[in-house]
Amino acid sequence: MKIELSLSKLLHNNNFLELEDSDFYQTVALLHQALYEMGVEMSVDKVINAYVSSIHFSKNILLTDYLTAYYCITEISKSNLSNKLDINRTDFRNGGQSIKYHANSYEIVFYDKIKDLQQAKISGKRAEENENEIQLNVLDPLSNQKPLEVLRMEVRLNTRQKIRSVLKEICVKVEPTFNNLFSQNLSKKILLHYLNEVEAGYPPILRYQNNSPAKAFDELLIANPHLNPNQALKLLGLQRILNEIGTRGFRESIERFGTYYWYSLNKEMKQLKKIESKDIFSVLRDALNKFEPIKLLAKKEEMINNDKYE
Numbered sequence: 029m030k031i032e033l034s035l036s037k038l039l040h041n042n043n044f045l046e047l048e049d050s051d052f053y054q055t056v057a058l059l060h061q062a063l064y065e066m067g068v069e070m071s072v073d074k075v076i077n078a079y080v081s082s083i084h085f086s087k088n089i090l091l092t093d094y095l096t097a098y099y100c101i102t103e104i105s106k107s108n109l110s111n112k113l114d115i116n117r118t119d120f121r122n123g124g125q126s127i128k129y130h131a132n133s134y135e136i137v138f139y140d141k142i143k144d145l146q147q148a149k150i151s152g153k154r155a156e157e158n159e160n161e162i163q164l165n166v167l168d169p170l171s172n173q174k175p176l177e178v179l180r181m182e183v184r185l186n187t188r189q190k191i192r193s194v195l196k197e198i199c200v201k202v203e204p205t206f207n208n209l210f211s212q213n214l215s216k217k218i219l220l221h222y223l224n225e226v227e228a229g230y231p232p233i234l235r236y237q238n239n240s241p242a243k244a245f246d247e248l249l250i251a252n253p254h255l256n257p258n259q260a261l262k263l264l265g266l267q268r269i270l271n272e273i274g275t276r277g278f279r280e281s282i283e284r285f286g287t288y289y290w291y292s293l294n295k296e297m298k299q300l301k302k303i304e305s306k307d308i309f310s311v312l313r314d315a316l317n318k319f320e321p322i323k324l325l326a327k328k329e330e331m332i333n334n335d336k337y338e
Contacts, residue, residue, distance in 0.1 A: 029068070030081070031059075035210075038062070044141070044178075046088060046321035052210050078206045081188045085215045088141055088322045089315045091177040097140035100179050100308045101127050104138050107229040108275040108294075118276060129226075133190040134183065136222050141178040178322070181312070183222050194218060216319045223316060227309040231275060232297040233267045235307060251301045259296065266293060 036043040038058055039051060047055065060075050091097060105127045109118070119128040125147070126139030185191045191204040198217045202208040236251075238244035241264065248260045255263075269278055282289050 031063075031078070032082075033059070035059075043086070044088060044322060047210075048321055049210070049212050052207075055210070056206075076205075076207045079188065080191065080204045080206055080209050082184075082186050083191060083204075083209055084182050084184045085218045086180060086182040087215070087219055087316060087319070089179045089181065089312060090322055091179055091311075095177065095308070095311060097143070097177050097179040098125075100312070101125070101138055101140065103230075103234075103308050104226060105276075106231065106234060106270055106274040107226050108231070108279070109136075109226065109229045133187045134185050134194075136226065137180075137182040137184065139180055139182075141180040142176055144180075179312070181219055181223070181316075183218055194221070197221065212319055216316055220313065220316050223309065223312055229275075230309070231266075231270050231294075232300045232302065233263050234270055235303055236264075236267065236300075248300075251303060252299075254299070263293075263296065263300075266297075 034043060035055055036045065036047050039047065039055055056072060056075050060070065060072050063070055063075075091100070105118075109129050119126070119130065125143045126137065128139075129136040185194060188204055191209075195202065195204065198221050200214060200217065208214075236244055236248050238247060244264055244267075245260055248264065249255055249257070252260075266278075273281070279290050
């Protein structure tokens with residue numbers, strides 16, 4: 029027998045309110061009851077120790093400091109993952125609402141959680157997430173408050189073999205059972221693991237951002253004394269193109285000249301000094317390291333209280 033469900037929707041009727049480790053036995057009880065009502069007799073122990081063949085690890089990340097989900101997704105889309113992670117398709121869809129890296133046995137997805145729910149109200153086919161019906165009105169209490177920006181990250185492991193492989197990669201020695209995989213700490217480790225992989229594919233030259241080309245030129249040469257002016261100018265030209273069309277677009281535009289040019293440029297970029305900057309990856313990593321569940325009702329009260337003092 030194969031059971032497929034959203035645990036957060038089972039427990040909360042939406043997946044804005046996220047599960048915590050302390051929710052495990054209540055979730056088991058609800059699942060056991062739902063199976064019983066469907067005429068499926070299964071002991072609680074078998075539910076707890078059932079083997080998992082597919083799982084989506086996810087986190088809703090509340091964005092602050094004027095960051096938007098659109099900006100984060102646009103920057104993430106510039107990452108080059110096709111070789112590093114055996115990605116065979118990248119979907120950048122709905123005008124920058126989501127980015128999906130797809131392989132045969134897994135997917136890495138980032139999407140604008142608020143826009144996705146708004147799209148679902150128009151048509152379920154437009155949304156990244158399926159079965160949104162039960163949570164279509166979950167944001168109504170916040171409709172008159174300040175704009176809410178939530179970026180959702182999901183790592184979808186679609187085979188038991190892939191689950192085992194990822195557990196081995198992050199040095200976690202457990203069987204892929206319901207009990208073992210229902211873990212905030214494990215979810216955090218897996219999401220951080222793939223965020224690191226996405227960041228590793230992000231062109232290093234894009235970290236040198238400055239509205240003034242002259243200042244960017246100076247900054248690049250000062251931080252990287254091994255560069256000569258011609259190399260710096262070439263890399264800054266590359267930066268402007270990558271900012272406009274992303275890595276995939278640039279590679280497609282030079283594909284007719286062979287792969288050498290991209291690999292040569294990539295090699296030069298990897299030699300650049302990594303500057304300390306508060307970029308989107310550090311923001312997302314901070315949120316994942318904290319791994320604090322978004323409490324929608326608490327957020328509502330906080331926003332209302334803040335409005336009182338403005």
